[in-house]
Every structure is written in C-alpha cells, then in structure tokens.
Amino acid sequence: MAGRRITSLLSFSSSTATSVPSFGRYSIWGRGISRFSTAVAAEEPITPPVQINHTQLLINGQYVDAAAGRTFPTFDPRNGDVIAHVAEGDAEDVDHAVAAARKAYDEGPWPKMTAYERSRIMFRTADLLEKHLDEIAALETWDSGKTYEQSANVEVPMLIRIFRYYGGWADKIHGLTVPADGLYHVQTLHEPIGVAGQIIPWNFPLLMFGWKVGPALACGNTVVLKTAEQTPLSALYVSNLLHEAGLPPGVLNVISGFGPTAGAALASHMDVDKLAFTGSTDTGKIVLGLAAKSNLKKVTLELGGKSPFIVCEDADVDMAVELAHSALFFNQGQCCCAGSRTFVHERIYDEFLEKARARASKRVVGDPFKKGVEQGPQIDSEQFKKILKYIRYGIESGATLESGGERFGSKGYYIQPTVFSNVQDDMVIAKDEIFGPVQSILKFKLVTNHPKHLDKKKKPLSLALIDALIDNRNLDEVIQRANSTRYGLVAGVFTQNIDTANALTRALRVGSVWINCYDVFDAAIPFGGFKMSGNGREKGIYGLNNYLQIKAVVTPLKNPAWL
C-alpha cells in the first residue's frame, strides 16, 4: 500500500524511503541493468500499448480539423520519429474555441449548474481516468519520453487525485459576510471569472492539465487550453473522457499548436477573462505583456527556477545524496522546480560529492517503457542541444565534470546523467535554468572563528547568544547565495536541527521549502514562485483564487437586531 501512495511515489523523503524500491535504485540492482548502458537505448524501441485516436482540435465538444487544415508532427523522443500528425490550431481556431467557451459560460449550462453537479462530473472524470490509466500513461510516455513507471504510478494517479480534490472544492466555495461600519448588510460573492485561457508546458502534460483545468472547472469557469506542441496527445485523450463523464460541450476546448500563433492569440484575446501560463520566464513576460496590451485579463504565471538544495553539515548524507539526486534528475531534469544548485556544507562536501557521483553513475538510462529505467530521453532536439551546450559551458568555465557530460547512445535525445563539482555562483550553469540531467554541486562554508566584532564589545553576551550569532553567520552565506537569483520557486533544506530549518525556511525567498524531502506535490500544497518564478499559486485552497472574482454586495439594513 505504501508503495502506491501518491506522495511517496513522486517524492522521496526519509520517512518514505522504503517506497524507493518501486522505481529507485534497488530495482536497478535487482535487475542488473548496466549503468550508462547504451544497450537499452540501442535496442529496438518498445511498442507503446496504446492507440492514438484523437489528433484534432477539441472545440465545443467536437473533434475538428484546424480551420486552415494544417497539421504538425509530434515526435517520439526515443528516436525522433513521427508519432502522429496533429491539427495545428491558429488564431482562427482560438477564436472558435473562445466563442464556444464564451457561450458555455454566458448562456450556460456550466456556471448555471449547481456546484454539486459540477463536482459529480469531476468525480466521474476521475473514475474514468482511473479506468484508462494504463493507456493514458502509455500515451504520456510515448509523447514525452518520461518513464512509464513514473507516468503510471505517479502522474496519472496524481491527475486523478487532483480531479477528486477539486471536485470536492466545487461545492465548498464560500463567500463571506462582512462586518460593516454602519447600517448595512455586506456580503461577498466568489464568482467564476469567465473564460479561462490556459497554456501548459510539455514536461508534465497531464499534471499541468490537472493543475489548470481542475480549479478552473471547479470554480465554474469555461476553458480554452493550449497544449505544448511537443506533447499534444494526452490532453486530447483525457478531454474526451471529461465529455464522457458529462461535461457539456464548449466548457473545455483544447487547441494543439504553437506559442507564437495559438498561444499569442489566446493571451491577447479580448474575450478571454483570465490567463494561466506555465513555462519559461521569458515567455511568461511576453504572455503578461500581451494581456496588458489587450484587455488586462488576470494572469497567473508559473515560470522557471534555479532552486537551491541545501545540505547542512548535520544532514544524513546518504539520504541527502539520494534526495539531491532525485531533486535534480527526476523527469530527466525537466522540472521547473529542479534542485539545480546543490549547496553542500564544506565539512561533508567530499563525502557527499563522492556519493552523488556514484549515484548518478548508477542511474539507469534507457527506453522509458522498460521496467526499472529511471531516465528516458529529453523532450526534443532543441532541448537536447541546449543541455549539451550548457554542459560545454560548464566544462569551459572550469567546473569539474565528475560524471556524464555527453549524449547517451546515438538515437533519440538521451543524455548521460551529468554531475559538476566546484561550481561557482557566477558560472552560467549555476545561474541559468538548464532543464536537463545536469547536477551542479557548490560548496558553502562554516564560520568557525569567534566573530571578531563580538570580542570588542564590552557588554557581556551570553554564550547562547554568541552561538546564535555564529550560527547565523554560518547560514548567512548560503542564504545570501541561495537568494541571489532572479528566481524564487522552491528550495530543499537538509538538516536535523530545528533552528537551522526554521531560520532557512523564513530566509529563503521561494514559494516552497521542502525540509528533508523534495518534490512533495500533494493536491493541497500550494505551488508557485517568488520573484521572477511567477505570480500566484496553484493547487490547494490558494489555487481557487486564480479562478474567482470577488463581488461585494451591499444593502442597507432597517432596524437590525445586531451589527
């Protein structure tokens, strides 16, 4: 049972480490798959156990061709072969989709149904997703290259979980009654915003679908969703299930297509009331600019990161190594919240480095459909080349390449798990989001000397206070370095000391702090960025705010019994 827990599957932590065998290193040892073996990649790719039935745009409950009749190919990242040709949505298709969503919102039935009815459709969707879990997971792996075990055991269950979570919210969206300063009855209504435009990325196509569509529908909005051009397939599949579950036509419209055409048309559409975007910071800036120039639609952004993973000297080194490894390499390193700056305390640095390198060298790379494989190919040739370029930068900037550093095999977009040590803050690999299997390990120092400025003070200080100051100075360096980035998405903190944990938790300017764990993505935990990692929070109760408008309603009171 523990092995099937959603959290324990996606996340690693000391308390759930026993679940690691399900797709961690134990399974590798047990099955004797060679590390860095090109054998797996060179073998004939396993045929995915799924049919592709939906390649058209989904508008107003119907699968339709693009207005222009155009299609674009979607590829298998294992070999770069074409999987299918997908209808390519452009501005005109976005117009049709928005008109359908507009009608379903303005005239109903969606926002005019009871919240309970909306909730039941979402629950039924979750049940249908569960029924088709294997096919959906296979489709996700085929199109994105992530391991099938991860898709089937983690991501599709999380999608189901998200739909049940937000299904449960639908009938629990409460406004407030408000104390007034006079003879008034004041209430607030939490209303759906209207038509939500949503643009999702390719790294977690289904999860991002769940994060976006779940709260939007629960709050009574209608949706036009644009998928990433790399991964259009699974959203089309699950959207069909939503309609099977009873979703009325026009409530959820799915446009496959490209950012500069379909994405831009959605972001600047005058009839879209809300936009949610997940992707790079640079694209996020463009999206927000388009919203500003058009109709000031409200925008939530979930963008890039360069998240610190801080290993303090009192951390359990083995556990920290394993979690730092998963924090970076999970999903081929293609996570906005990847722990891509591994800060290790100098006292344990050598031991940590040795073990981190050994762990990376043992990482099983290969056909993501193969059991026991931990790492599949990168998403496409563009990302593949970008990562190899960053690896070259790392080597040229004088960081020490500890393992990996090259492509893996000769076909598809596989890259060796790569570890750099002696990484300095000003190196490009320590500053830019690489979005690949490249771990950068940085050292931070301990200030052991008694602080000189304290000696000069005549006022006696208690030992405890001096200790506290030393501790603070010790942490100051890593806090300052961890925070000196334009990003602020997440951080990992490894320590057994509660004071260290508390000090770092408050000082780190990030949206999530995972202490002695990482990548815990429960439905109720809000996720989002400080600084240029984004605006707003997804998941949890906070995710509802993105899809609600607040309306204050005021009426005078005659002879009220109380105020």
Added chain:
Amino acid sequence: MATRRISSLLSRSFSASSAFFVSQGRKSGRGRSIHRFSTAAVLEEPITPPVQINYTQLLINGQFVDAASGKTFPTFDPRTGEEIAQIAEGEAEDVNRAVSAARKAFDEGPWPKMTPYERSRILLRFADLVEKHSNELAALETWNNGKPYEQAAKSELPLFVRLFHYYAGWADKIHGLTVPADGPYHVQTLHEPIGVAGQIIPWNFPLVMFAWKVGPALACGNTIVLKTAEQTPLTALYVAKLFHEAGLPPGVLNIVSGFGPTAGASLASHMDVDKLAFTGSTDTGKIVLELAAKSNLKPVTLELGGKSPFIVCEDADIDKAVELAHFALFFNQGQCCCAGSRTFVHERIYDEFLEKSKARAMKRIVGDPFKKGVEQGPQIDSEQFEKVLRYIRAGRESSATLECGGDRLGSKGYYIQPTVFSNVQDDMLIAKDEIFGPVQSILKYKDLDEVIHRANATRYGLAAGVFTKNVNTANTLSRALRVGTVWVNCFDVFDAGIPFGGYKMSGIGREKGIYSLNNYLQVKAVVTPLKNPAWL
C-alpha cells in the same frame, strides 16, 4: 451620533440619508439661500485655507530631501489655477534612492523583523496623530484638490483614520494554514510580506488612496515607495511626517512626488521593487502592467476606470433613487472611478425620474469648497476641465438632450455646472467613455434582461447601483452584473471591511477588507516528513 458614522458620511442610503443630507445637502442649501448655479460663490475672493504648507520635499529614508536634480514643479489651487507651492520633482534617480532605502529597511529590518504587535501599535499611534491633525489635513486636501472641506473633514479624514485602525488590527492576525497532506508529511503555509511595494496613487482621493495602499502594505510587513499624483502631492507628505512621529522607522515609507512618465515609470519598471499597486486610468494601468512584465514580473494590482450602471427599477422609491443617482454621479465633482455614470431608468418611471433629477442637479450648490454648504467645488485642473467640457460638447452633438448645465461656472478656476443629459443612447461617447466630471447621463430601459445586457456591455466592470424593493430583482441583478461591487439601494458605501475592485478592464485584485492582504503577501509552503504521526 448618527451623522458622525463614517459609512453614512461618505455614502448615502435610505437608512443613512436623512442624517447626512441635512448636514450638507439641499436643505442646508435652501436654508442659506445660496443661489443654484450661482456664480456668486465662485466670484467671491477665495477663502484662505487655515493651514501652513511645511512639507514640499521628497521623503526618503525618513528625511525630507530635495530631488537629486534639484528640480521642482508647481502645485495649484483648483479654485483659481494659482500656484500653491513648489514641490521637489522626483525622477528615476530619486526613485532609485527611495527603493534602496525601502530595500534596506526590508532586507535588513527593522520593519519585517519587528513583531506584528509592534507594527500594529505604530499604525494605531499614527491613526491617533492623524485624528489630532485632521482639520489641518482636511484643509490641505481641499486646498490642493478642490473637494468640499466638509467632505474632506467629515468623510475622508475619518475614513482615513478608520482604515488605519482597521489595518492595525490586521497586522497581528495574518495567519498561514496547516494543510492536510496525502502522506506522512507536516505541511504548513507561511504568509510572508512580499518586500518593497511600489504604489502609485491618483489625485481624486489623495488621502483615502494613501490609506488603501499604505495600510495593508505596512500591516503585512512590507516597505513602501509611494508616488503621489502630481496634482496633489501635499497631504501625503504631511501624513508621512506624522507616521514617522508615530515611530515608523526610516526607509519603511518613502514618498516621491512627481510625474507618471518619469517617476511612475521608473517605479513600475524597477528591478528591486517586488510589488506594484496602481490606481488610475485604464490606459495608464495597461502601461504600468507592461512595464512590470518587461522588467521583473512584479505582481501588480490595478484599480482603474469605470462606467458604472445605476439601475432604477420600476418599483423603486423614486425620490430616494433620484437623490442617490445624483449623489452617485456628482459626488467629488464626478471625479470617482466608481461614479454611477450610466443612470438606467425603467421606462414607466423615466419621465418623473428625469424631471426630479434635473431639479436636483439645478439645486446643486457649486462654489468655493471651503464655504459651508457648498456641495461641489472645482475640477482638479485645466486638463480635466477641458476634457469634461469636450465630453459635454460631444453629448450635445450626438443629440442627447441637455437638460441642465453644460458650461463652465464663473470665469476663474475649474468650476463646471452640474450637467444632466437625457435620451442618452448606448453608442454615444458620453455613455461609453469615463468622463470623470459632473455629467449625468440618463438612459431608458424596458426589461431586466435588456438592462443586464446593456449594463454589462462595456469594457469596464467596477461597480453598479441597483434600486428595487423586490428581493428577486435584487438577487438576479447582483449575480448578473459583472462588477466588483453591487450597491443595492445605496451607493458609495466604502467601509474598511468591504473589498473594492474591478472586473474586466476596471482592474486586477481587490483593495480593502481581508482580500486586500493577499496583494501584499507571498505564500510559502513548508513541508517536512512526519515520523510516526499520531494522526494524518
């Protein structure tokens, strides 16, 4: 006592109307026999404001300082167009200095490192000091802005004090959540201050906007760089001085007087500003949001324009509806983002309503805002004055019927006659654009579906007034109108606890109330594994 109630002072409704109207409404006008549309009040020598101007410099890091460039700009008395004072003109370099002071006060403290209780006490002490100086502040506000002194002294200053008491009470009540997890984890959320907040406020309610912005930002532990409107720089400098007297540490609140394209733009695009709040026009709001997008993606809240419907149903009490529709539009010389600027009247009562509205407008007392009993002062400046007169011309040319007013009043300053148009059609400019002046447009409608559709057919969505005795009509309209505030049988009720903000192009986010805290907080999720938890 009832007349001192804050909500009844700023707002009018059935229950509060009797007390308020007597104090500065038409009865007092009749009693004192001030002529309607009388230029007499305007032509008299302006009353000398009972206040000194002591603060004209920028306030940076707790010090009043000149602009880096040494430049100044004049600020004017709208009654005469004469200069009141020369004010230090902040530009990019001054914004840089102010932001680095705010940055330091945030990053190194003391502000966010003080206990919320300490922050709360400073806000409370500040409110008390403002109360003590409220006569001078009201005079300064009227002098610089042209709004009636009685409104400044009896509505806006008390509202200002009320808002700081309100937010002081929030400072130590900002709770995060503990969160149910799907596994053996302890999950909590921290609601943290964002950092340095840039705030840009308009000239129509200089002090009230100061409070809406500064109150929640400080209560949440942020530090601030505030840019005032170039038309009304004076009162913010005065109250900011009182804030420091109340114990606010240097650098926590910095005030930059100056212009939008220079000081405003550099604040909006500053890389070290973590949050931006703007109140002003929709067009400027779009620019501000773009600057945030192009720079560092600082989260932005916008409170922008409106063209708010005021819907009078056939079952409404006509006299009350007339009075409130009048107030909804003409309040503050019509210079309200939430002005009820499209008065929709049911066809069955249209003629009676129109007749009475015209009569009410003609009785409106326009004159020196320092004079007792005056209801309407001058518009803020010549630019607005010209713009309003241009819209009146557009109304005439579009064949709406000019029922009264339509011209400037007197020959000095920026006074405009209370103006009423009837037979206004939806596609006329005066029914579409935000005029921001004393120009009421009366439109006729037949049934509820029609008026819902017409009321919503605008890019704006700020507020709406609904007049009906029928609870079903009230409920239907309340849900169907796409606006941030629905006032049913009342208008302009601005209690501290009531959220205010726009749908559509009227803005992003809500100010006041519990909702406004979100604008100044970041949410941080903190997760740790649980060992042998007693419960999950």
